[in-house]
Amino acid sequence: MRFRGLGRTGLKVSEYTLGTSFLERKGVDLAEAGAAVELALERGINAVELGAGGGAADAVGEILERTGAGQRVHVFSRVTSLVPFDLPSPHVTAQDAYPGAHIRAETEALLRRLGVERLGLQQLHAWCPEWLHEGDWLEMLQRLRGEGKIAGIGISLFDHDVDSALEAVASGAIDCVQVMYNIFDQGAAASLFPLCAKQKVGVIARSPLYFGALASQQQTAMPFAEGDWRRDYFFNEHLRETRGRVVRLAREFGLEGSSVTETGLRFCFSHPAVSTVALGMRTRRQVEANLQALDHGPLAPETLARLRAHRWLC
């Protein structure tokens, strides 16, 4: 396992961060999913991402305790917004969504649930640029960092909303940005990544396989199970368009089967500003396959140059 610096936090994190929202998903084989998490930790992954409000914190805490990995694994969390919203909105103020007292209460509760002394990151999700100058969230997160309860302050950007972080990164207030980044969504590489590198701000690349679209060339009418939110995200024309683009990618690069997935993952690792790539791995087989992609290292510069033509959404 290779490790990279996570911005100014001083943490060295594995090139993969293990997403765990699948542990909360209906219909998942929890025994296999738990075994996959254990295998990932055993193989050296030392960063774990929880969903908002702690997500699968109890299950993760139990695994950390059982495996004794609690001291070396960095858990990244996202604070729950007190105002429910589906989309980023400047009309929701930072103080309404993320008041300092709420951030402290949720962080401390999470430390207890996980059985760890410090979170790797505490992040605000669906970041709005207006929030930088609002509320007491920053003061509280700085205090929690000073108390050693979190290692870093992060913001997590809404899908495709890459430029919303520019001012926050330039301000020096935050330690890490989480952003959607994949072959179809290369927008973060234009301005955000160079700025993060300059400001020594860590980058978590999210959705490296575009919500699984780059992991599958299945031609079934709808590859996502009933209840899976991706059924609505890809409905209906977007699924056809995405498949067409995956097929074109595979054809151009002579990729078959899982090599599309591997190329998608290696694409993300290839950018030097990326600290870690967040990815859910539901089975031990997926863990092994994804680790194999790591072994093959970054893509060649000429491949990366050709992949730029596959930029699509952002």
Add this chain to the structure above:
Amino acid sequence: MMKPIAVTALGSGAGAARRLLETPLVEAIEIPRPSLDELPFRDFVRALLRAPGFKLDFRGQTPDAALALVSNQILGPGAFQQERAALAEAIAALEVFARGLGAGPPPQVAIRTYFAPGDLVWHVDRVSERTAFRLLWPLGRPAGMKVTPADNIDQRRYRGFMRREFPLLCQLDTRVLHTGAAVEALWAHRPAQLAAMTSGRFPFIVDPDKEWEIDPTAVSVHRVETPAGPGTYHRSSWTNRASPGLQIVITAASDEQ
């Protein structure tokens, strides 16, 4: 199918408009106005429309002061003084009407002449106050705002669609504002999206025929989504992309009931 647009007059007062908007089956109200050709400030408006697209929030300035600012900058100092005053007076009257829709702070007024392609997608406007209404008066555009009832939206599909499209549409709006480039050129790589924006047929709409259009010359008032209440789903028409008109937008929001 009952038309979810009620008609009223400015003279009937804001109270009547508010009562109509509180009726569950009413999504928007229409206040008939003369066409631009019949208005005394038509030449001033047309001169503004010939300039590159812009937007301006009045930010508490009087309509007279705000219009002077934009007119002096775009058309030169002192241009169309009388017509400008007449338009300012008309906007001030609408501001008074909007103030009557609620008991909150003074309404926010903005004008714009650029075409925001995001408006082609069914959406609700949102604010954080308890109640809010938005008044729109388009001058010189060919098609009126379209509305559809909330139950004509498949909410799960709509959430999935907007999760993907909302930030992309915001970026597209910004690029159109800054460059004036054509939507078709900017999104040539997104033919399915472009087709939906052109036709108005979106995957989350239950019945595509269940949409109604406000008269293009009328003032309209619709509900804005707040933490306490739903907003009106509305969209613009592809027909407006080449001539979006001068749009006067007044938002009245209040934390009072």
